[in-house]
Each structure stands twice: as C-alpha cells, then as structure tokens.
Amino acid sequence: LKLAALMHDLGKPATHHIDQITRRVSFVGHDSVGVPIVDAICDRWAMSNALRSQLKHLVNTHLELGWLLHRPLDSRALWRFLRKVEPVAPEAIALSVADRLGTAGVDDRRSWVRRHVEVAHATWAAAWHGRAHGVAEPLLNGTEIAAACEVELGPQIGVLVRALAEAQATGEVTNRKEAESCVQQYDVSAEH
Template identity: 35%
Template structure:
C-alpha cells in the first residue's frame, strides 16, 4: 500500500538494500526477521524494545561503503547514526520522550560486543543496566536474523543469565556524603566519578562491605593523584 514510505520513510530506504557478509537477507527483510525473533524470544517485549528492533539498522543506508580490502560493503558507525535517526523519527511520530530515548539508546548499543573476562562482562552489563533486559534480547534477535552466527544469540542470553545469578549492585555501598568526608572532596563531578568506580568494583566482586569500600576509594584516590602528578602509583 506504500504506507511505509509515508509514515516511516527512513525505514523504506532499507528495502532491497544488499548487505553481504553474515547477512543473507536484504536490510529490510533482516529487520523484519529481527522483530520476529525478538517477539519469539520475548513475547512480552515492551514497546521500546520492539521499536528498537524495527529501527536497529536504520543507519545503514547512510553508512554503506564498499571496502575493497574485504570485498564487500560495510556499515561502520551505523548504530550511532541509526540512534539519531530513530530519535528524530520517533519524536516526529509523537512517541513519549521516555520511549524515544530508550529505543534510541538500544539502537546505539545493539552492536556492542560482550567481553570474555568475567569482571569485564559484569562491568559491561552494569554500565548498560538501564537498557536491560531489552538490549540482551535485541542483540540475540539480531544474530538470529543472520546466517552463521546464530550460536552467538544463545551465548549472549546464556552469559546474561550467568551474570544474574549474582545480581548486579543497584547502588554504591557508600553515600555521596560519606565519599566526600572520606576523600575530603567538595560536591562536584569527582564525587560522581568516585561513586561510579565504587559501583563497578562492587559489580566485579572486589568490594563487598563498607570497610572494603573505604579501602578501595582511598586506593582509587591515590592512583588518580599519582596519575595527575605523572608519577607511577606502583614505583619499582
């Protein structure tokens, strides 16, 4: 009926767009397959996740470049470009701001790769905690809509389930006021950096009590001071 070009002209550009590589389907067919697999994996997927699956490759027409070294087209930066296109398109369609921002955030992050090492993996999920579990299902659906990397979908889901066996921390063990008193800081960005570092240390399993949190932050401050002065924090 031609309605795609009327309401979602950004997505209409994906129709017939050849991809190559692991993509055996043109970009629009791959997009529909990703939406299908998202709902197959997660029937109760919220609106934001569904929109993200629909828009996840919308940046490809603008980033499509032929790479003679690999002999095929590549789409470097399409996730970042796609996030901005998705944001503009969804705002134009009058979706609520919180829906738009979450969908755009999912599009921006859908190409992220999971780290191999356990501590790095927990940091990865901690830093994207506001997009979970949507991001995990989107990454899995994207892989199931391709050929030859379907196994990665189950790896993504399995590693996420493994991380959840030891739930990620929701807040730092010390408050902002406690951090300021401990490190002699005034209210400002450095307090936020200290709290972020502490939360990541908790996620990694290096810190589990308030006493360990204080010791960690004192060590963390020493490292930052040494870095600022240009001297090694572990002299030989």
C-alpha cells in the first residue's frame, strides 16, 4: 500500500493539461499512463511478479471509488466496484481515501469529500463482508445456463455466467428457478 501511495500519480506529468478557457488543470488518463511507469520501476527494483501485479492494479484502479460518488450506491454498484479492484479491494479503498484526503485535507467538510469517505465506509464493509462469507456457489453452471436459454455453449455463456454471479451477489436471485429466469431474460447483446 505504501508503494502504491508513492506511485499512484506517476502518470500525471505525462497527462498534465491546462484548459485554455477555464484554466483548470487536469490529468485525464494518468491512472493508465502510470501503469507502464510502475512496471519499469518494478523491473529496476527486481520486484516479485505478485507485488508488480498488485501495484499496477492499484495504480490503474485508484480512481474507481471516486466514480461511485456520482451514482446511487446500490448493491450492484458495490459488486461491480469490488469485482474490478479485487484482489486488492481493501488497499484500493484505503489508497482512494488517502488520495482524496491528501488533496482536500482531513478537515475538509465539503460535501463531496464527506461523500467520498461515506462511500469508502460502505465499500469497505462490503469488501470485508464478502471476504468473511465468501462467494456463493453458482446456482447454475455454464452447461445448465445453455440448456435453460436453449443456446449452444460459446462466449455468450460467459456473459450470462457473470450476469448471474452479479444477480446472486446482490440478492436479486436466490434459487435455481430465479436463476433460470434471470439468464433467460438477460439481454446478452447489451454487453457488446
């Protein structure tokens, strides 16, 4: 986490931009631009592949929690966030809060700073709940999904498996009958 905190904004110099009209400074894409820089540092420091992978993932996803501030924080949004930042969800949450408070200050009372901390609390609780209780066994496997939807095995089954996992994790689906209904009604074409 300490290394990620040091490295998370390494892409900012390459993405620094000043809007000519508003004079606002932005660093759009600094998260993804920072990943190869982190990779090069990991090479120089002969870091393990596991640590390299975690650092790159934290740098690449350190803004994700902030995107949750602009939408309703429902179980589906939490599930998608946690799925995106795993296996380093607690570290990603801590890094995001440290980044926000490092910019705004720990005594900042603006609503968006408070909202960031509130969302961090909710995601932290969800992450630990998920780790304590684990992921539920899928109600249907790929073959069963194909049979329920009367389709052949193929890439669309993977989409349906992920959709069903999300529906199970959010409590929308709790038994086989609901699972079959869920996958039969799911619009696979919306994923492409």
